[in-house]
Amino acid sequence: MIDTMTINQMEDYKGRQEKPNGFDRFWENQFSKLPNKATFNLEEKNGQVPNVKFYELTFKSTKNSTIYSKLVVPHSNKPVPVIFQFHGYQGQSPDWSTHLNYAQAGFAMVSMDVRGQAGKSIDGASYSGNTIRGHVVRGMMNGPENLFFKEVYLDVYQLIRIVQGLDFIDEKNMNSYGASQGGALALIAAALVPDIKKTAAIYPFLSDFNRVLEFGNQSEAYEELFRFFKFNDPLHEKETSILDTLSYIDVKNFASKIKGDVLMITGLEDNICFPSTQYAIFNQIVSHKEHLILPEYGHEDMNVKIKDILYDYFTGSHLTTY
Numbered sequence: 001m002i003d004t005m006t007i008n009q010m011e012d013y014k015g016r017q018e019k020p021n022g023f024d025r026f027w028e029n030q031f032s033k034l035p036n037k038a039t040f041n042l043e044e045k046n047g048q049v050p051n052v053k054f055y056e057l058t059f060k061s062t063k064n065s066t067i068y069s070k071l072v073v074p075h076s077n078k079p080v081p082v083i084f085q086f087h088g089y090q091g092q093s094p095d096w097s098t099h100l101n102y103a104q105a106g107f108a109m110v111s112m113d114v115r116g117q118a119g120k121s122i123d124g125a126s127y128s129g130n131t132i133r134g135h136v137v138r139g140m141m142n143g144p145e146n147l148f149f150k151e152v153y154l155d156v157y158q159l160i161r162i163v164q165g166l167d168f169i170d171e172k173n174m175n176s177y178g179a180s181q182g183g184a185l186a187l188i189a190a191a192l193v194p195d196i197k198k199t200a201a202i203y204p205f206l207s208d209f210n211r212v213l214e215f216g217n218q219s220e221a222y223e224e225l226f227r228f229f230k231f232n233d234p235l236h237e238k239e240t241s242i243l244d245t246l247s248y249i250d251v252k253n254f255a256s257k258i259k260g261d262v263l264m265i266t267g268l269e270d271n272i273c274f275p276s277t278q279y280a281i282f283n284q285i286v287s288h289k290e291h292l293i294l295p296e297y298g299h300e301d302m303n304v305k306i307k308d309i310l311y312d313y314f315t316g317s318h319l320t321t322y
Helices: 023-032 096-104 148-164 181-192 209-215 220-232 239-246 275-282 306-315
Strands: 040-045 052-061 065-074 080-086 108-112 169-179 196-202 261-267 289-294
Touching: 023 148, 052 096, 052 148, 065 096, 065 148, 080 148, 080 181, 096 108, 096 306, 108 148, 148 169, 148 181, 169 181, 169 306, 181 196, 181 261, 196 306, 209 220, 209 239, 209 275, 261 275, 261 306, 275 289, 289 306
Parallel strands: 080 108, 080 169, 169 196, 196 261, 261 289
Antiparallel strands: 040 052, 052 065, 065 108
């Protein structure tokens, strides 16, 4: 096992840093600034696949940004359930064809391109200070109001509210799913929109930043944070204020707001999102939850059995019994 904590220690671990006193007030203020109805465009594409419709969804979001998503919808005479799928750090939404397996089960799939990463979403914000190499550090020297991921969380919220209002979507059966950054955003989706029924999060990112600093610079995903200290604050004089700021986007601090079911999957050899930082999220969730532990897996594609487990979890297909 890669982590320095034992399993027994992790089962009670809730993170190194408490949620800030102003956390809820801060986020309520962010939501109050959003428009009652987001301006969006839904364009059907000619997918040439029987009984499935393909759409491109774009909407205007905060900081003059435009957010792009793919939407795949099975033919139905009634509203269909939906799964919001979020991609990993620095990536983009999956190919259209990857969603067809859930369309076969009667589920719509929505995949958002995170602003400023590899997809089609456009980040219109400007940031002062260090912006090299990553989005975790972007804006952190100017307080939580200016954090890059604060805007991404608001994008997630607006996307779900837009899709929820579409007449072909069953707003009582909305779900979220993702791995790494995508796992973090799937959990954020469930925390910000209590209507999310089920969430599956594989080795979620963006948790327990204080604990991340304890491990040292061992992963590309958090390298930008250590690079900041090395070149901008080598004596760590600003560490406390930085951690206080980052706590406003720390996924573990949102976990108790989740109302729906949660399935989390953790590999004990994960040296990017260390297991204890994932347990810090799981142990804060108070709704119905399950944690699958894979002792031999790290931060990697989990092809063996896990995809069938996830498919069963969302669709009730019982593929894992075959």
